[in-house]
Amino acid sequence: MKKNDITILGAGLIGSLMAIYLKRQGLDVSIYDKRPDRRKIPYSEAGRSINMALSHRGWKSLEQVGLKDKVLPFAIPMYGRRVHDEHGGTAFVPYGKADQAIYSISRGNFNQLLVEEAERLGAEIHFEHKCLDVNFRTDEVIFDTPEGEKKLTPSVIIGADGAYSALRMSMQKQIRFNYRQEYISHGYKELTIPATPLGEFAMDPNALHIWPRGKFMLIALPNPDKSFTCTLFLPFQGTKVCFEKIQDEKDLETVFRAYFDDAYQVMPDLKTEFFKNPTAALVNIECYPWVQGNALLLGDASHAMVPFYGQGMNCGFEDCSILNGLIEKLGTNAWDLVFEKFQKKRKPDTDAICQLAMENFIEMRDSVADPKFLLRKKIEAKLHELYPKEWIPLYTMVTFTDMGYAEAYAQGKLQEAIMNKVMASPLITENWDKLDYEDIINQMETAKAV
Amino acid sequence: MKKNDITILGAGLIGSLMAIYLKRQGLDVSIYDKRPDRRKIPYSEAGRSINMALSHRGWKSLEQVGLKDKVLPFAIPMYGRRVHDEHGGTAFVPYGKADQAIYSISRGNFNQLLVEEAERLGAEIHFEHKCLDVNFRTDEVIFDTPEGEKKLTPSVIIGADGAYSALRMSMQKQIRFNYRQEYISHGYKELTIPATPLGEFAMDPNALHIWPRGKFMLIALPNPDKSFTCTLFLPFQGTKVCFEKIQDEKDLETVFRAYFDDAYQVMPDLKTEFFKNPTAALVNIECYPWVQGNALLLGDASHAMVPFYGQGMNCGFEDCSILNGLIEKLGTNAWDLVFEKFQKKRKPDTDAICQLAMENFIEMRDSVADPKFLLRKKIEAKLHELYPKEWIPLYTMVTFTDMGYAEAYAQGKLQEAIMNKVMASPLITENWDKLDYEDIINQMETAKAV
Numbered sequence: 086m087k088k089n090d091i092t093i094l095g096a097g098l099i100g101s102l103m104a105i106y107l108k109r110q111g112l113d114v115s116i117y118d119k120r121p122d123r124r125k126i127p128y129s130e131a132g133r134s135i136n137m138a139l140s141h142r143g144w145k146s147l148e149q150v151g152l153k154d155k156v157l158p159f160a161i162p163m164y165g166r167r168v169h170d171e172h173g174g175t176a177f178v179p180y181g182k183a184d185q186a187i188y189s190i191s192r193g194n195f196n197q198l199l200v201e202e203a204e205r206l207g208a209e210i211h212f213e214h215k216c217l218d219v220n221f222r223t224d225e226v227i228f229d230t231p232e233g234e235k236k237l238t239p240s241v242i243i244g245a246d247g248a249y250s251a252l253r254m255s256m257q258k259q260i261r262f263n264y265r266q267e268y269i270s271h272g273y274k275e276l277t278i279p280a281t282p283l284g285e286f287a288m289d290p291n292a293l294h295i296w297p298r299g300k301f302m303l304i305a306l307p308n309p310d311k312s313f314t315c316t317l318f319l320p321f322q323g324t325k326v327c328f329e330k331i332q333d334e335k336d337l338e339t340v341f342r343a344y345f346d347d348a349y350q351v352m353p354d355l356k357t358e359f360f361k362n363p364t365a366a367l368v369n370i371e372c373y374p375w376v377q378g379n380a381l382l383l384g385d386a387s388h389a390m391v392p393f394y395g396q397g398m399n400c401g402f403e404d405c406s407i408l409n410g411l412i413e414k415l416g417t418n419a420w421d422l423v424f425e426k427f428q429k430k431r432k433p434d435t436d437a438i439c440q441l442a443m444e445n446f447i448e449m450r451d452s453v454a455d456p457k458f459l460l461r462k463k464i465e466a467k468l469h470e471l472y473p474k475e476w477i478p479l480y481t482m483v484t485f486t487d488m489g490y491a492e493a494y495a496q497g498k499l500q501e502a503i504m505n506k507v508m509a510s511p512l513i514t515e516n517w518d519k520l521d522y523e524d525i526i527n528q529m530e531t532a533k534a535v
Numbered sequence: 536m537k538k539n540d541i542t543i544l545g546a547g548l549i550g551s552l553m554a555i556y557l558k559r560q561g562l563d564v565s566i567y568d569k570r571p572d573r574r575k576i577p578y579s580e581a582g583r584s585i586n587m588a589l590s591h592r593g594w595k596s597l598e599q600v601g602l603k604d605k606v607l608p609f610a611i612p613m614y615g616r617r618v619h620d621e622h623g624g625t626a627f628v629p630y631g632k633a634d635q636a637i638y639s640i641s642r643g644n645f646n647q648l649l650v651e652e653a654e655r656l657g658a659e660i661h662f663e664h665k666c667l668d669v670n671f672r673t674d675e676v677i678f679d680t681p682e683g684e685k686k687l688t689p690s691v692i693i694g695a696d697g698a699y700s701a702l703r704m705s706m707q708k709q710i711r712f713n714y715r716q717e718y719i720s721h722g723y724k725e726l727t728i729p730a731t732p733l734g735e736f737a738m739d740p741n742a743l744h745i746w747p748r749g750k751f752m753l754i755a756l757p758n759p760d761k762s763f764t765c766t767l768f769l770p771f772q773g774t775k776v777c778f779e780k781i782q783d784e785k786d787l788e789t790v791f792r793a794y795f796d797d798a799y800q801v802m803p804d805l806k807t808e809f810f811k812n813p814t815a816a817l818v819n820i821e822c823y824p825w826v827q828g829n830a831l832l833l834g835d836a837s838h839a840m841v842p843f844y845g846q847g848m849n850c851g852f853e854d855c856s857i858l859n860g861l862i863e864k865l866g867t868n869a870w871d872l873v874f875e876k877f878q879k880k881r882k883p884d885t886d887a888i889c890q891l892a893m894e895n896f897i898e899m900r901d902s903v904a905d906p907k908f909l910l911r912k913k914i915e916a917k918l919h920e921l922y923p924k925e926w927i928p929l930y931t932m933v934t935f936t937d938m939g940y941a942e943a944y945a946q947g948k949l950q951e952a953i954m955n956k957v958m959a960s961p962l963i964t965e966n967w968d969k970l971d972y973e974d975i976i977n978q979m980e981t982a983k984a985v
Contacts, residue, residue, distance in 0.1 A: 249708075262718070263716065264714070264716050267715075268711045268712070
């Protein structure tokens with residue numbers, strides 16, 4: 086047995102980046118993916134989430150592997166949310182300081198760039214290899230391939246095979262594997278705002294556009310071709326506006342005219358796309374342990390989250406970075422130890438971000454439309470400006486730092502409790518600028534000390 | 536396609552009882568089980584939970600199918616818990632009124648009795664048929680059999696195939712299936728207290744014996760052959776007394792002498808059994824929906840609980856009774872409707888009993904050793920005696936009535952809050968008999984009205 090013959094399941098974003106990290110350490114890496122090589126057989130990604138928001142944690146990993154400059158041209162900075170009301174009015178809410186942005190990037194080309202970099206560094210990539218099972222008694226990985234069934238016995242298996250991970254499915258049959266998959270009541274559908282007839286962006290490209298409508302919302306992220314990819318989030322059923330109640334073009338028009346009229350005006354393909362594109366579900370997946378024998382789960386395979394904090398990919402990239410660091414530190418003679426340390430360290434953080442992603446859905450679809458929420462953001466921004474180390478807004482901790490998610494979560498909850506008190510003051514709208522900011526910081530320091 | 540060709544997966548207690556119900560309605564039923572026919576190939580059940588506590592809900596179902604009298608001879612009534620302290624002292628805590636008991640019964644013979652009754656009524660039973668997959672597009676059920684792979688397309692599938700259900704595994708691959716499996720930190724091992732050399736029970740046979748030791752416990756249930764089946768519940772690892780730290784006979788003896796000395800004196804086979812029998816894990820499983828296409832999950836397949844409320848089998852039998860009632864009422868032309876009503880009605884109740892089972896572990900292993908707990912039981916018994924309808928102890932609601940588990944749970948929580956106040960009174964031990972019982976009932980009625 087070759088001592089460090091590493092098999093990665095999944096040539097998606099996480100699998101490819103992990104391969105790049107490992108190849109840069111000079112290790113022997115093969116990737117297996119069930120999909121065909123898109124350079125040979127292009128396939129549509131319609132219905133999969135095709136736009137993502139790359140932020141600090143993601144960039145940090147790309148920088149570590151020397152890819153930041155290669156990726157930048159594909160990414161469009163969004164400095165805040167542009168919130169659209171029912172009457173076409175908008176308000177801009179910055180994500181952080183003036184120069185802080187999250188970056189819109191499309192899955193397809195980005196994934197391709199990572200796959201090619203992994204290949205360039207010498208990773209073998211085998212497409213059309215669908216993992217059927219991992220046998221933990223024999224350490225065999227069984228693939229279905231166009232040439233029939235294939236069995237391999239790699240020394241190490243890393244499952245970066247996504248929310249519907251085959252490796253995790255095999256682990257689930259093992260004793261004492263804790264597992265949870267929870268679908269939320271909402272689904273989503275991808276739609277498009279194309280470039281204008283003059284070839285321009287139809288709206289401000291440097292923002293994430295949101296149409297918050299309480300129980301549902303529409304969002305739009307810019308693409309380099311000057312289109313926007315929109316995602317409509319609605320309950321599947323049971324509410325006034327839901328997927329089940331949009332049966333024909335008339336229903337669709339009624340909903341869009343009533344709630345998203347400004348977007349509707351710039352969506353010429355809405356009716357075709359809506360009924361052609363699938364309605365996809367949203368799942369939260371948590372499990373533990375992530376390790377079984379010589380196999381480890383990574384990224385969505387171990388912690389698939391709902392998309393409302395824009396952290397799924399960033400968190401997966403951070404997984405790769407942390408795992409890489411442990412391998413560098415502990416060497417490749419002690420995979421057990423590396424994997425054990427990885428899961429122990431990382432699990433509280435991924436639990437926290439899964440939870441935050443769930444909670445942020447309410448903020449996006451509802452709170453951002455509330456003037457009090459905007460005021461709250463303003464006060465927190467001012468606190469952060471005055472006390473840059475003592476008070477960091479939760480969104481900033483998650484998005485623009487690499488503080489552990491669990492620590493950010495705990496700190497965020499403390500700050501939330503204090504802000505609830507601040508906002509309860511009856512004249513807050515008038516007097517927010519005259520608050521005793523030092524006292525707020527003192528309250529927080531006291532709460533932390535308890 | 537035959538319209539009412541029903542396939543039941545699993546010839547365990549739940550599958551067999553469901554077949555009996557359906558045959559009594561004159562329906563066409565086949566059962567498929569992965570195990571061999573134990574009449575032809577006997578197999579050991581060592582390590583599976585082999586003793587169960589049959590209580591009101593279970594008996595009610597058996598009565599409905601006319602089996603109560605046939606089962607009674609196999610069952611030994613236990614009127615309460617006999618709590619053993621470290622020094623060999625014991626205390627008896629009744630489960631309910633003087634004539635209320637739960638019944639110890641062994642899985643093997645009981646299961647056999649149900650299988651034979653199902654056969655007698657005309658159910659076809661196919662052993663050595665391991666369900667590999669259920670394909671919801673084609674409605675095919677695929678079995679591995681000694682004669683090779685077999686495919687069937689029954690009109691209805693009922694998955695009574697237990698905590699590791701193959702039907703549920705197939706459902707889990709479908710979209711929007713919520714699922715959760717959670718192992719607790721404790722495992723269990725089955726042991727035996729045999730009949731004495733004179734052929735008698737070594738202890739009082741009409742009680743469930745408990746050795747509560749805080750973080751762990753031993754229990755013993757009587758068998759008709761005058762032995763007791765004991766179950767030792769310990770943490771797998773990480774505590775002073777845990778499975779990981781019992782590596783040899785010396786370790787074992789040390790633990791048993793220190794904590795279970797009176798039991799140790801009547802366990803001649805302890806050392807052999809302990810190292811021969813497997814250490815089994817304990818899992819809580821919840822999922823939803825229970826229905827996919829023409830298939831329904833039943834019993835442990837849809838809600839496997841930890842064994843600490845003695846309700847797993849009783850709850851599964853009640854599932855059968857409720858499903859049977861719905862089929863009788865709505866007929867066999869509307870399986871969709873029957874299944875939908877079943878899962879909607881039943882899910883809150885099974886969630887409640889899963890939760891109660893988890894909570895009761897602490898009561899069994901810890902609280903029952905506390906004099907305050909015994910006093911609390913006494914006060915509640917008196918309340919129940921004085922106000923038989925207004926105050927029913929939680930254990931009684933769950934075990935000796937067929938009130939919905941969810942309702943029992945809610946009512947139990949109200950009562951618990953009131954009892955916490957009652958027990959907080961400093962002189963409660965001295966004055967419990969002089970409490971204002973009417974006032975307690977009034978408090979409860981007020982709490983309920985809120």
